Amino acid sequence: MKVAVIGGTGLIGSQVVTLLDEAGHEAVPHSPSTGLDLLSGQGVADAVRGADVVVNLTNSPTFDDASPAFFRTSMNNLLAAAGDAGVGHAVVLSIVGADRVPDLVYYRAKVLQEDLLKAGPVPYSIVRATQFFEFVDAVLSWTSDEDTVHLPATLVQPMAAADVARAVTDVSLGAPLRGTRDVAGPEVFALDELGRITLAAHSDDRKVVTDATAGMFAAVPGDALIARGDAVIARTTYRDWLNRRRG
Template identity: 65%
Template sequence: MKFTVLGGSGLIGSKVVERLRAAGHDVVPASLSSGVDVLSGKGLEQALSGTDVVINLTNSPTFDEASIGFFETSMSNIGAAAEAAGVRHSVILSIVGVDKVPKLDYYLAKVTQENILKNGSTPYSIVHATQFYEFVQGIMSMTTEGDTVRLPSTPVQPIAAADVAAAVAATASDAPLQGIRSIAGPDVFPLDELGRITLAARPDGRSVVTDEEAGMFAVVPGTVLTAPEDADLAPTHYRDWLQQS
């Protein structure tokens, strides 16, 4: 099969491209650097020409209200180009619990993206993933004040980017779900404890203080960022990933 991976040079996209090529597929990685602009539509027609499956892994450059416009415009352009090209399967990556956190603009933006995909004419699959291991340091940096990292005790169930890429590639290679596949890491952590585990493995002079009002995840209710009952659990544990990466 022929695959076009939009955002094919990113954290997940590059790994998806590698996996699909290793499986013997014809894969076209597409991004701004290769002349494909999902906001203007430039290069989309050429990128999707002859494609069986399009995997959209592009992401908004911001996490604020502007992200809604990004996903609305880009998904509409990709949907129109996929329909014109006769693409048989459209896949996107979204977030576990995305429709249950209305106070986060970025989550609202991803819901907008999902709805446009669902309402289009191309058969689709949506992969819902939990937060990536690779993002933990960034989350901690956003709430760092001096030598103190303030984090709420919000339950999270993070996953390695390599495991996300494996799930996306497998989903894209199968028949369209016309629905959602959820994936998560094998372990649940309070976010503040995850920060402490990280700093124990990679000490840098900082310490974690529990603050239920700190950062974007403070507004997340209950356990919505953990795996739903039907989720596939990935094999890589966070502590093992910390040692290996």
């Protein structure tokens, strides 16, 4: 099977390419570094030509009001080319609970991306994942200074990027879901608690201040980002991941 992995050189994409190759499939990574420009359409037709499956792992460069335009243009260009090429399965990575956080423009943009895929010409699958362990340090940096890190008590259920990549790979190799599969980590944390665990693991003596107004995740209501129903629960815990990373 030939799989075009759009965004195939990134955190998730590079791991998906490796997993597909190890399973005996032909995974071809595409990104700006390989000459692909989803916004202009440059290289898109070449990227999907001959592919059985197209996996879209690209992301908007910003989380602001520009993100809907990015996802609209990139998805329209990719779906048009995939439809013309007769691709049999299109897979997109999205976010658990994206439709439950209307106050975040980036989450609304991800729902727009999903809706475009559903309405498009190619049989589809959507993989919705929770936040990645690998991004926790960045989240802390958004609202920190030399002495403190301000975080809301927003509930999150993070997971390892490696587990996300496995979930995407599994879906890519199956029949189109024509629906959504949620994947999530095995533990639920309040974000301020997760911050304290992270700082302790880094021997960072800054103090976490619980602040309901701090950062992007302050806009998330209740348990909106927690997986529900028949979500696939990954095995890697945050502390195990931290320990392996330190080792």
